[in-house]
Amino acid sequence: MSYRIDRRQFAKLAAAVAAGAVLSNTAGAAEAFRLGALNSITGAGGAYGPGMLEAIQIAVAEVNAAGGAAGRQFELFAEDDQTKPDAAVLAVKKLVEINRVEAVVGIWPSSVQLATLPITNAANVPSFNVCGAPELETLDDKDLVFQFYASNKVIGAVFAEVAKKRGFKNPAVLAYNNATMVAQAENFRSTWEAGGGEVADFIVYEPNQTSYRTELDRALSKNPDILVLSSYTPDVTIILKEWYQSGYDCKLISPGWSITQAVADALGPEVSAQATTISNVPASSTEAYKAFHEAFVARTGRQPEMFATAAYDMVIVLALAIELAGASAKGTEISAKIRNVTNAPGNKVSTFAEGLAALKRGEEIDYEGASSPLEFGEAGQTTPAFGIFGFEDNKLALQEVMTLKS
Amino acid sequence: MDWINITNAAINGIVLGLLLALPALAVTLVFGIARFPHAAVGDYMTFGAYTAILVQSFMSASLVAAALIASAATAFLSLFFYAWVFRSLSQRSPVSSLIASIGVAFAVRSVITFFAGQSQYVIEAPLVRAWNFSGVRILPTDLYVAATAVLALAAVFFMLHFTAFGRRMRAVADNPELAAASGIRVREVMITLSVIVGAFCGLGGMLMGFKAVVLPELGWELILPIFASVILGGIGSPVGAVCGMILFGISQEIASLYVGASYKLVLAFVVLLLVLLIRPQGMFGKIIAVR
Amino acid sequence: MEFYLIAISISVLIYMLMASGLSLQYGFTGLVNFGYVGFFAIGAYTSGLLSLQGVPLPVSFLAAMLLAGALAYPLGIITLRLGGDYLAIITLGFSETVRILLMKEDWLTRGVHGVPGLPRVFDDWAGVSSGDLTLLLLLLVVNIAVFALIAYLVRSPFGRIIASIRDNEVAVRALGKNPAAFKTRSLMLGSALAGLAGAFQAHYVTFIAPEQFVPLITFYVWIAIIVGGPNRILGIVVGTIILLTFLEGSRFMRDFVGGVSEVQLASVRFFIIGMALICTILYRPNGLFPDKFSKGK
Numbered sequence: 003m004s005y006r007i008d009r010r011q012f013a014k015l016a017a018a019v020a021a022g023a024v025l026s027n028t029a030g031a032a033e034a035f036r037l038g039a040l041n042s043i044t045g046a047g048g049a050y051g052p053g054m055l056e057a058i059q060i061a062v063a064e065v066n067a068a069g070g071a072a073g074r075q076f077e078l079f080a081e082d083d084q085t086k087p088d089a090a091v092l093a094v095k096k097l098v099e100i101n102r103v104e105a106v107v108g109i110w111p112s113s114v115q116l117a118t119l120p121i122t123n124a125a126n127v128p129s130f131n132v133c134g135a136p137e138l139e140t141l142d143d144k145d146l147v148f149q150f151y152a153s154n155k156v157i158g159a160v161f162a163e164v165a166k167k168r169g170f171k172n173p174a175v176l177a178y179n180n181a182t183m184v185a186q187a188e189n190f191r192s193t194w195e196a197g198g199g200e201v202a203d204f205i206v207y208e209p210n211q212t213s214y215r216t217e218l219d220r221a222l223s224k225n226p227d228i229l230v231l232s233s234y235t236p237d238v239t240i241i242l243k244e245w246y247q248s249g250y251d252c253k254l255i256s257p258g259w260s261i262t263q264a265v266a267d268a269l270g271p272e273v274s275a276q277a278t279t280i281s282n283v284p285a286s287s288t289e290a291y292k293a294f295h296e297a298f299v300a301r302t303g304r305q306p307e308m309f310a311t312a313a314y315d316m317v318i319v320l321a322l323a324i325e326l327a328g329a330s331a332k333g334t335e336i337s338a339k340i341r342n343v344t345n346a347p348g349n350k351v352s353t354f355a356e357g358l359a360a361l362k363r364g365e366e367i368d369y370e371g372a373s374s375p376l377e378f379g380e381a382g383q384t385t386p387a388f389g390i391f392g393f394e395d396n397k398l399a400l401q402e403v404m405t406l407k408s
Numbered sequence: 409m410d411w412i413n414i415t416n417a418a419i420n421g422i423v424l425g426l427l428l429a430l431p432a433l434a435v436t437l438v439f440g441i442a443r444f445p446h447a448a449v450g451d452y453m454t455f456g457a458y459t460a461i462l463v464q465s466f467m468s469a470s471l472v473a474a475a476l477i478a479s480a481a482t483a484f485l486s487l488f489f490y491a492w493v494f495r496s497l498s499q500r501s502p503v504s505s506l507i508a509s510i511g512v513a514f515a516v517r518s519v520i521t522f523f524a525g526q527s528q529y530v531i532e533a534p535l536v537r538a539w540n541f542s543g544v545r546i547l548p549t550d551l552y553v554a555a556t557a558v559l560a561l562a563a564v565f566f567m568l569h570f571t572a573f574g575r576r577m578r579a580v581a582d583n584p585e586l587a588a589a590s591g592i593r594v595r596e597v598m599i600t601l602s603v604i605v606g607a608f609c610g611l612g613g614m615l616m617g618f619k620a621v622v623l624p625e626l627g628w629e630l631i632l633p634i635f636a637s638v639i640l641g642g643i644g645s646p647v648g649a650v651c652g653m654i655l656f657g658i659s660q661e662i663a664s665l666y667v668g669a670s671y672k673l674v675l676a677f678v679v680l681l682l683v684l685l686i687r688p689q690g691m692f693g694k695i696i697a698v699r
Numbered sequence: 700m701e702f703y704l705i706a707i708s709i710s711v712l713i714y715m716l717m718a719s720g721l722s723l724q725y726g727f728t729g730l731v732n733f734g735y736v737g738f739f740a741i742g743a744y745t746s747g748l749l750s751l752q753g754v755p756l757p758v759s760f761l762a763a764m765l766l767a768g769a770l771a772y773p774l775g776i777i778t779l780r781l782g783g784d785y786l787a788i789i790t791l792g793f794s795e796t797v798r799i800l801l802m803k804e805d806w807l808t809r810g811v812h813g814v815p816g817l818p819r820v821f822d823d824w825a826g827v828s829s830g831d832l833t834l835l836l837l838l839l840v841v842n843i844a845v846f847a848l849i850a851y852l853v854r855s856p857f858g859r860i861i862a863s864i865r866d867n868e869v870a871v872r873a874l875g876k877n878p879a880a881f882k883t884r885s886l887m888l889g890s891a892l893a894g895l896a897g898a899f900q901a902h903y904v905t906f907i908a909p910e911q912f913v914p915l916i917t918f919y920v921w922i923a924i925i926v927g928g929p930n931r932i933l934g935i936v937v938g939t940i941i942l943l944t945f946l947e948g949s950r951f952m953r954d955f956v957g958g959v960s961e962v963q964l965a966s967v968r969f970f971i972i973g974m975a976l977i978c979t980i981l982y983r984p985n986g987l988f989p990d991k992f993s994k995g996k
Binding site: 439444445493496497500502503504506507508510511512513514515516517518519521522631632635636639670671673674676677680681684685688 | 729731733777778781784785787788789791792793795796799800802803918921925963965966967968969970972973974975976977978980981984
Binding site: 043044082084085086087088091092095096099100112113116117120135137141179180181184185208 | 703
């Protein structure tokens with residue numbers, strides 16, 4: 003069996019949103035800060051969206067328990083973008099026009115961020131995402147958009163670095179046909195070739211197939227020593243199954259969201275032992291992650307995956323920036339403070355309460371997030387550290403942590 | 409491309425074709441007897457695959473049990489929709505049944521996602537490695553899949569051609585009014601047809617899930633290749649549906665070596681257009697089926 | 700609030716344009732087009748890509764209509780001499796083929812990355828919001844014009860022939876008319892309207908990607924015309940409003956009804972779409988507003 007969204011948990015969560023809205027209406031002296039969560043609950047992002055919303059919930063509770071940001075409690079409004087840009091446009095219009103949210107967090111697919119950006123930017127509403135689409139860096143003219151996840155360029159480059167470091171000579175690439183995965187695979191290729199290597203084969207495959215054997219056979223016929231799988235969980239499960247059945251021996255490398263513990267559980271140790279995965283959660287290394295991990299497990303009974311961790315950071319960062327900008331700050335005034343609270347130099351803080359206290363003392367702070375140390379560049383992009391994972395006895399284990407110069 | 413790759417692709421295509429011949433046969437029988445393109449067969453397949461998952465998690469891990477219960481449950485589902493929807497629509501234009509079948513497809517899929525969510529499931533079976541004949545790979549599990557499909561197809565062909573009931577079915581397909589006038593109970597034929605459609609789609613869906621993974625869109629994505637193959641074989645012709653599907657499976661897999669796998673669906677479309685342009689009755693179709 | 704209402708109304712009017720086109724095909728001519736979204740996509744990409752090359756919007760909108768209409772022609776002549784079922788299958792294949800080509804031919808369409816930054820229809824008109832209001836008015840005018848066109852066509856000799864094709868094709872053939880030619884014309888006209896709707900959608904959302912053009916959109920439009928009544932203008936209007944109220948209304952349900960997960964809510968939404976198709980066909984085959992003169996189909 004595999005991993006499914008726990009509906010009961012989710013139902014509780016939705017009820018909590020409603021209850022939270024009621025409570026905070028009656029609670030605060032200062033006006034509540036209306037926060038929009040735009041998550042991909044259904045559609046292709048449905049595997050990650052619910053966890054992201056739960057993480058946002060946890061962060062909102064943390065902020066409110068500490069007395070709010072600049073004295074303002076957070077009031078959460080959640081919407082499903084269905085992983086579709088046109089549904090997202092209406093959802094974000096509802097958030098902005100009806101719920102009058104002052105920031106939108108939790109956006110997963112780049113298509114949604116690209117479609118909603120003109121609306122949120124026009125309304126002077128910051129939006130935080132995990133997209134990693136290069137176009138965003140140029141389209142965001144007001145510096146309201148922040149990407150809490152590694153850009154594709156970086157992940158592709160890490161694949162190449164790891165493969166090179168481990169002495170592979172003949173990689174074959176299989177990439178899922180969407181913007182993120184193709185860009186990632188292309189960046190692997192360019193980094194690999196810049197390092198003097200050659201790519202045995204480069205195949206972009208169509209999602210939602212029942213068999214990838216034809217694509218796989220083509221890749222394997224070039225005798226690769228490693229398969230680079232820019233993929234998601236559903237397709238990689240089939241690919242790995244067919245790869246094992248083919249009897250061909252080689253190593254595998256994929257992003258962390260693709261070959262997960264659940265995939266290892268479904269396919270067994272003989273498959274997972276060959277896999278290396280790259281993710282940008284420096285698991286267990288930061289205090290923020292430990293605290294978030296504990297809260298997430300306590301709340302949901304599941305392990306948080308990386309996007310959820312990033313979603314948690316979005317709310318904390320936003321709250322810290324509001325605290326610094328002041329209770330009456332809007333849009334660009336808030337987003338202008340984001341680099342102040344996240345980037346070095348400053349006293350390193352790991353929780354909202356710590357940051358709040360330090361800011362109240364008038365100190366410079368540097369929030370070390372649960373997802374990464376969070377150092378935002380010029381265009382609102384992060385340059386995170388990467389965990390390199392393997393499977394030992396079919397259990398996911400961190401092997402090393404790696405940082406890249408961006 | 410060397411011959412080893414082509415052989416492997418062809419083997420893959422044959423297995424896939426045999427498997428999809430089950431729903432294709434269902435489609436062509438409905439086309440021939442009830443006279444409308446049944447767009448819900450894909451989601452009947454999905455239903456079968458999810459039933460197999462359910463059986464495995466709560467009753468027994470046995471694949472045979474999962475296959476049998478999946479077929480039976482899907483047959484029941486198909487009967488239900490016949491009794492509720494398609495029976496009343498049989499007197500109206502085929503377009504009514506066609507649109508209703510889309511509604512049935514959506515209703516079935518939404519019930520599945522309501523309870524099972526959007527995530528994928530895996531039908532549990534031991535992973536085995538392929539037999540390797542100097543590059544040509546044959547997978548033991550593929551042989552089971554193909555053998556199961558062949559057995560089921562053989563059973564229906566036997567029924568259609570060597571039993572009195574099969575003759576009645578073919579009579580209804582040829583001319584329902586005449587068949588009714590000569591004392592054949594059309595209702596009985598329709599009920600049997602619904603059972604076959606459900607059982608075959610359920611079995612096909614379970615086998616598909618066994619070969620790949622189980623997702624809510626599993627069956628819907630296969631609708632177009634199945635329809636293209638049925639038209640290629642000749643609407644209403646059971647032999648045509650099976651041959652058309654196998655031929656289509658092989659050509660799809662081999663073609664994707666050259667043009668890229670993404671164009672599989674485009675290929676289905678081009679085949680469709682060409683058949684309709686050149687020989688609308690398909691390989692084995694009778695002119696009568698082309699209305 | 701009013702901006703949200705404007706946004707909803709724009710969506711309603713874009714869907715209404717599509718519903719008019721599909722209604723012309725199905726309701727007035729009896730053609731089953733299951734690939735309607737394909738023509739919508741052609742319109743969106745044609746106008747979107749042309750506008751990025753500096754082509755003025757009125758020209759790109761016209762091109763969107765012409766190309767969408769022209770692509771319907773070969774589908775029509777191949778299938779319309781055969782039965783209606785063939786058109787259904789071939790058009791479903793067409794829309795999926797279009798979507799895959801949009802995904803794969805990235806030299807033209809930027810593939811799965813989508814095309815961001817399309818110009819708005821009234822960009823220079825004092826801010827985004829008032830531009831939307833002007834767009835709303837334009838869409839209103841276009842819809843009324845389309846209704847007038849349909850009303851005119853239905854009363855014209857052409858309209859009488861397509862209606863009789865729908866009701867009794869053999870009789871039309873006996874009169875020496877070629878039904879396929881008339882059906883093809885109706886197919887092209889309806890598809891051109893989908894292209895126009897696509898152009899509006901592209902320049903309203905300002906971002907187009909292949910994943911926006913999935914078959915589900917086709918069936919949304921089908922729901923609209925079937926529920927309302929496929930061969931009456933009042934049916935088109937009411938059907939579209941019911942559809943969008945339902946699609947958007949379920950969004951608000953979450954705010955008031957706790958305890959429903961979004962995954963389940965999406966399933967419920969999808970279930971209602973399916974059930975609406977089944978039940979309307981079974982129990983109200985001519986929709987809420989049946990054409991007084993048409994017999995049950």
